[in-house]
Structures are given as C-alpha cells and as structure tokens.
Amino acid sequence: MRPTHRRQTMAFRLGMAFLAALLGTLLVLPFVALLLDGGPLSILRGFECALTLPALRLSMETTAIAVVVVVLGGTPLAWWLARSKWRSARWLETLLQLPVVIPPAVGGIALLLAFGRRGLFGGWLERTGFSPSFSTVAVVMAQIFVSAPFYLQAAVLAFGRLNQDLLAVGRSLGASPPRLFFRLVLPLAKPALIGGAAMSWARALGEFGATLMFAGNMTGKTQTLPLAIYTALEIDIRTAQALSLLLVAFAFVLLLALRRINQQPTRSERTVTAP
Amino acid sequence: MRSQAALSIRSAYTVGSFSLDAQLDVGVETVALIGPNGSGKSTLLLATLGIRTPTQGRITLGNHVVFDSEAEIDCPTEERRMAYLPQDFGLFPFLTAVGNIEFAIACAGTGIGRRQRQERAMAYLEQFGIVRLAGRHPHQLSGGERQRVALARAIASEPRALLLDEPTASLDVGARAEVRALLRESLEHLQIPTLIVTHDEGDITALARRVAVMEAGRIVGCASAEEAARHPANAFADRLLNGVRPDPSVAVR
Numbered sequence: 159m160r161p162t163h164r165r166q167t168m169a170f171r172l173g174m175a176f177l178a179a180l181l182g183t184l185l186v187l188p189f190v191a192l193l194l195d196g197g198p199l200s201i202l203r204g205f206e207c208a209l210t211l212p213a214l215r216l217s218m219e220t221t222a223i224a225v226v227v228v229v230l231g232g233t234p235l236a237w238w239l240a241r242s243k244w245r246s247a248r249w250l251e252t253l254l255q256l257p258v259v260i261p262p263a264v265g266g267i268a269l270l271l272a273f274g275r276r277g278l279f280g281g282w283l284e285r286t287g288f289s290p291s292f293s294t295v296a297v298v299m300a301q302i303f304v305s306a307p308f309y310l311q312a313a314v315l316a317f318g319r320l321n322q323d324l325l326a327v328g329r330s331l332g333a334s335p336p337r338l339f340f341r342l343v344l345p346l347a348k349p350a351l352i353g354g355a356a357m358s359w360a361r362a363l364g365e366f367g368a369t370l371m372f373a374g375n376m377t378g379k380t381q382t383l384p385l386a387i388y389t390a391l392e393i394d395i396r397t398a399q400a401l402s403l404l405l406v407a408f409a410f411v412l413l414l415a416l417r418r419i420n421q422q423p424t425r426s427e428r429t430v431t432a433p
Numbered sequence: 434m435r436s437q438a439a440l441s442i443r444s445a446y447t448v449g450s451f452s453l454d455a456q457l458d459v460g461v462e463t464v465a466l467i468g469p470n471g472s473g474k475s476t477l478l479l480a481t482l483g484i485r486t487p488t489q490g491r492i493t494l495g496n497h498v499v500f501d502s503e504a505e506i507d508c509p510t511e512e513r514r515m516a517y518l519p520q521d522f523g524l525f526p527f528l529t530a531v532g533n534i535e536f537a538i539a540c541a542g543t544g545i546g547r548r549q550r551q552e553r554a555m556a557y558l559e560q561f562g563i564v565r566l567a568g569r570h571p572h573q574l575s576g577g578e579r580q581r582v583a584l585a586r587a588i589a590s591e592p593r594a595l596l597l598d599e600p601t602a603s604l605d606v607g608a609r610a611e612v613r614a615l616l617r618e619s620l621e622h623l624q625i626p627t628l629i630v631t632h633d634e635g636d637i638t639a640l641a642r643r644v645a646v647m648e649a650g651r652i653v654g655c656a657s658a659e660e661a662a663r664h665p666a667n668a669f670a671d672r673l674l675n676g677v678r679p680d681p682s683v684a685v686r
Contacts, residue, residue, distance in 0.1 A: 326484045327523035329510035331590040332540035338511075341536065345527045 192403060196396055204400030207393070212378040213386035213401070220294065220382060221362040224301035228309045228358050233351070236313030237339070251314065258307045265303055266371025273299065274372070296373035297380050301362035308361050312354025316347040349419055356412055363408060440515075440594045440626035444480045444490040453477060453487075453650040459594075459626040465637045465658075466630045468647030469669050474630045477647070478596050481628070482517050483510035494594055494626070511540070516592035520599040522583040524571040530582045531558060531567040537590040554589065561585045561615070577608030584619060595620070595627040601636055613639045634673055646670045 239251050257265055274280045274291045283289060290296045320343065328342045344351070366384040373380040375389060383401055390397035439460045446453040453473045457464070466474050479485040481492060483499065486507060492500040494515065499508040517523070524533050534554040538545065545553075558564045561581050571579055580600065587595065600616060601609045617639055620627055629640060637644060637658055644661035646654040646669070654666025658674075665671035 323519040323521070323523050324525060326479070326482065326510070327517055327519060328525075328536075329484070330482055330513070330515055330517035330592075330596075331537045331586070332511050332514065333536075334511055334540075337540065341539075342525065345525075348527075 189406065192399060192406065196399065200396050201400050201403065204390075204394065204396035204398075207390060207397040207400075209377060209381070209386045209390055209393075209397065210401065213381050213383045214404070216294070216297070216378065216381065217363060217383040220297045220301060221359055223298050224305060224362045225309075225355055225359045227298070227302055228306045228362075229351075229355050232306055232309045232313055232358075233344075236310050237317055237343070239310070240314045240317035251310075254310055255307050257304050258311075262304055262365065262367030263371060266300065266368035269296070269300060269303060269368060269372040291372060292374045292376070292380065294373075294379055297369055297382060300368040300372050301365045304365050304368055305358040305362040309351075309354040309358040312350055312357065313347070316350030316354070317343070320346055352419055353416055356416055360409055360412055363405065439493075439495065440481070440628070441493045442477070442481050442490075444477060444487040444492065446476060446480055446485060446487045446490075451476075451650065453480070455647070455650065455652050457628075457645055457652055457655065459628055461624050461626060462642045463620055463627040463629060463640050464643045464645055464655075465641035466628055466645050466647060467632070467637070467670060467673055472647040473650040474647055475598060476650075478517070478598060478628065478630055482515055482596060483508065483513050514590075514592050515594040515596055516587035516590050518583055518587055518595070518597045518600060520602055522571075522576075522579045522603070524574075524579055524583055524586075526571050529568050529570055530563065530574070531555060533571075533582055534558065534586045534589050537586045541589065541591045557585045557589050558582075575608065576604045577611050580604065580608075580612045581615060584615065588619065588623065592625065594625055595623070597627070597629045599631055599633075600629060601631075601633055609633075609635065616640055632673070634676060637674070644670070644674070 235254075239247050239254075270291060271277050272279055273283060273296075275284065275289055277291075280289070280291070290299055324346065325338065325342065328338050333342060363382075364384055365382070366388070369380065369382060369385060370388075375381050375385045377386075377389075381389065383405055387398045387401045387405075390401060439458060442455065442457045442459075444453065444455050451471075451473070453476050455473065455477050457466075457477070466477070468474050476485060480487045480490075487500065487502065489502045490500060491498070491502070494513065497508070498504070498506050499513045500506060524530075525536065528536060531551065531554045534557050535550050538550050538553050555564065555567065558567055561584065563578065563581050563585070566574060566578055566582065571582070574582065597616075601612055604612060613635065620640065629636060631637060631641075641658055643655060644658050645652050646661065646666040648667050648669065654661065654670065656664070656666075661670060662674040665674055
C-alpha cells in the first residue's frame with residue numbers, strides 16, 4: 159500500500175470514529191445519568207411520591223383503550239387505504255400521517271378546537287350530554303390522535319406487500335372475502351400489525367403535549383406518567399427521575415419484544431401432529 | 434372435443450402496450466400452454482381465474498358462464514371453483530401441511546366441524562402419501578413435498594378445473610420426475626379440464642394431450658402434442674418441443 163493511501167485511510171477511519179463517538183455519547187450519556195444520578199436508594203424513594211400510582215394506573219388504562227381503538231378502527235381503514243385505487247385514498251393516507259410530524263401541542267389545539275366546549279363540534283357534543291375535554295376521555299382521544307398514524311403506516315405497508323399469489327390461491331380455493339381477510343390476510347400481516355400496534359402503544363404512553371392542552375393535568379383523572387414527570391420536576395427531581403426510568407424500562411422491554419417478533423419466522427399458533 | 438365439463442375461454446385484455454386476445458377450449462383433458470416470456474400465458478391464466486378482468490370475452494366452465502362481458506356476468510374467483518397452483522406452490526406459510534388442506538376444506542363446505550375437517554384433511558394427506566408431513570410448516574418441506582401438499586390442497590377444494598403455472602419449474606431434477614408422476618396420476622383420476630403453463634418439454638410429454646402455443650397475446654396454434662412437434666406453430670414451439678438448443682434469450686428453466 160502506498161504511504162499516502164495509508165495516511166488517507168487512517169485519517170478517514172479517525173474522522174469517522176470521532177463523529178460516530180460524538181453522537182453516540184450524546185445519545186447514551188443521558189440514559190447513564192438517568193440510571194445512576196443520585197444513587198439507587200434516592201431513586202427508589204422517588205417512587206414513594208403520591209403522584210406515582212395514580213399516574214401509572216391512568217397511563218396503563220388509557221393507553222390500553224387507545225391501542226384497542228386504534229387497532230379496531232385502524233385495521234379496516236388501512237385495508238381500504240392499501241387496496242383503494244382512488245386518488246383521494248392517497249391524499250387521505252398523507253393527511254392521516256400528519257400527527258406524526260406536527261408538534262403535539264398543535265394536535266392538542268386542534269382537538270380542543272374540534273371537541274372542546276366551545277369547539278366546532280363541542281356544542282353539538284354537549285347537547286348529547288357528553289363533553290370530552292379535560293376528562294379521562296380526552297386523554298384517550300389525544301393518545302389515539304397521536305398514535306394511530308404509527309399503526310396505520312405499518313398496516314398499510316403490510317397489506318400492500320402481501321403476496322398477491324397467495325391471495326389469488328386463497329380465493330381460488332373458495333375463500334369468501336371475510337374468510338380471506340380473517341384467515342389469510344390477517345395471519346400473513348400479523349407480525350407487522352403487532353409491530354405497528356407496539357409502536358403505537360409506545361407513542362401513546364409517551365404522549366404529553368396534546369394531553370396537556372386538551373385534557374389538562376389533574377392527578378388521577380388526566381395526569382398520565384409523562385404529565386406526572388412534568389409536575390414532579392417542580393416537587394422532587396428524584397420522583398421525576400424514578401418515573402422517567404419506569405417509562406424507559408417499558409420502552410426497552412417493548413424494543414426487545416419487537417426484535418424477537420421480527421426474528422421469528424411466521425408460525426402458526428397451533429401445530430397438528432400426525433397420529 | 435367440447436364436452437359438458439369443458440372450459441372455454443375467450444378473453445381480450447389490454448394493459449398499456451400489452452394486449453391479449455386469446456381463444457382456447459379445454460375439454461376433459463390436459464392442455465399445455467407454452468410460449469415465450471411475456472407472451473401472456475400467466476395473464477390468460479389469471480383472467481380465466483378472475484383475478485384479472487378481461488375487457489371483453491366470455492369464459493364458461495361446463496354449463497356455468499363465469500364471465501361474459503356483454504351480459505355483464507363476472508363471477509368472483511372464489512365462486513369459479515378453479516383451483517390455481519402458482520409456480521412457488523402458494524402454500525400459506527403460517528399453517529402446517531394439514532392446516533393448509535383444512536383451509537381448502539373449510540372453504541369448500543361450511544358447517545363442517547373441526548374434528549371432521551381435520552380427519553378429511555388427513556385423508557387427503559394419506560392419499561398423497563404425505564401423512565408424516567402433516568404437522569410441518571411449508572418452510573420445513575422440500576420442493577417436491579410442498580408441491581404434493583399444494584396439489585392435495587387444490588384437490589381438497591373440489592375444483593371443476595385446474596390451472597397450473599409451471600408446476601415443476603421450482604423443483605430440482607429428481608423431484609421433477611416424482612411430481613410429474615404424481616400429477617399424471619392425479620389428473621387421470623380427477624378428469625377435469627386442466628391448463629398447464631410450462632416451459633418444460635418433460636411436463637408436456639408426461640402430462641399434456643394437447644399443446645397451445647402463445648405469442649404476443651394470441652394463441653397461434655393448438656394441436657395434439659405430436660402434431661404440435663411435427664408442425665410447430667412458431668420458432669419458440671419448435672425449440673421447446675423438438676429439443677433444439679434453447680435460445681439463451683428465452684428463459685427455459
């Protein structure tokens with residue numbers, strides 16, 4: 159190897175390593191601090207705060223409902239979007255992705271303007287005896303609003319990539335549209351749908367801005383874990399740290415589970431053995 | 434040649450610069466459909482199946498009109514009762530061998546209990562000599578085994594016609610002969626109109642009574658296998674049927 163080449167290679171490697179290390183450090187150090195700062199005892203004591211349990215409970219309940227609603231409504235919507243040849247479907251697909259890129263606070267304002275007491279549909283809602291703003295229902299609505307696009311995107315992609323030959327075979331065997339959907343399309347898309355639902359759940363769990371705007375910050379009623387962290391910061395940083403670690407743990411477990419799902423080849427739930 | 438159960442296809446179809454305009458009658462027999470890549474063999478198969486909708490045409494199977502552009506009849510694929518075997522067998526990856534066959538049985542008749550469905554599926558596996566594979570998933574099967582399961586599944590759906598797309602193309606040489614023998618036996622037993630798209634002379638000799646030659650979206654010749662070899666309809670048919678050195682520009686697997 160020529161000396162100039164060797165020097166260039168060295169410089170190239172050093173430069174790459176330096177830039178990578180710079181970003182890597184910035185990304186990893188906060189987690190190290192979150193885990194270690196103050197020591198385990200004071201972090202554990204942080205959990206004793208009165209905010210913790212109501213927020214944890216509320217977060218679990220509201221995100222569970224939000225994900226169920228997103229999956230129940232998102233699956234047929236994504237199926238339609240993936241199959242529709244209308245131009246309007248492409249527009250709608252883009253529109254439905256908006257919550258991913260707009261700031262959550264904007265989502266909160268939009269929800270408030272739509273369903274708030276004085277909102278566009280708020281008066282009509284109120285006459286039916288139902289006013290969602292600043293209630294637990296508003297928390298769920300905000301979570302659905304920000305998290306649905308993650309599921310929709312995964313589901314539209316999965317449905318669009320289905321092996322068309324398999325669907326043709328299914329139909330030629332005589333599968334009616336519902337049977338084809340439930341017995342062939344859904345099992346084929348299942349890993350991607352589970353992944354989308356998990357991402358959607360993670361986003362709902364972390365939802366902060368839209369919830370604050372549209373649902374408020376009331377302990378036990380609308381104060382989810384991220385809002386409790388925000389409140390705890392003013393009372394005791396260790397409580398905020400403890401709650402943050404809790405959310406990190408959830409996210410970490412979720413990522414591990416997703417990796418396992420993606421590594422597994424698609425298998426059936428049941429295996430029949432020969433007699 | 435046209436009997437009660439015959440499959441009759443008149444199908445015209447245009448997409449972009451490609452246009453298909455084909456007429457083909459298949460009695461209770463096996464017809465091989467040959468032609469260079471892009472000549473429209475698969476499109477004709479999919480149009481017959483109802484996956485593609487011809488712009489014009491009429492397709493009948495026995496007494497049933499499954500498609501008629503003038504009468505605006507377009508029977509959906511799932512009601513045509515034509516079994517389709519794609520080149521890569523089309524087994525459902527999330528189901529076991531017996532699960533795949535159960536799928537077909539469940540489609541063919543509703544209101545069959547799970548137990549009974551399983552028993553029937555096992556009977557099909559037995560018929561094809563693959564009971565030992567019942568609990569395996571497609572990715573655990575060899576090519577020949579997959580084709581056996583796929584064929585058993587197609588037959589379990591009680592089809593009135595069979596459409597095969599290159600049934601031996603994805604197999605190694607050993608499995609090819611084995612699957613051909615199995616196909617031959619099954620087709621003789623079934624006695625339904627069968628259309629086989631193939632690039633393989635061995636398939637034609639072993640299975641087909643007649644050969645239809647396609648070129649640029651049209652059927653340019655249809656004759657008995659011997660006749661088709663003696664007076665080939667085009668250069669492609671000559672090469673394929675008379676074993677002349679294959680043209681490298683034409684994919685003959």
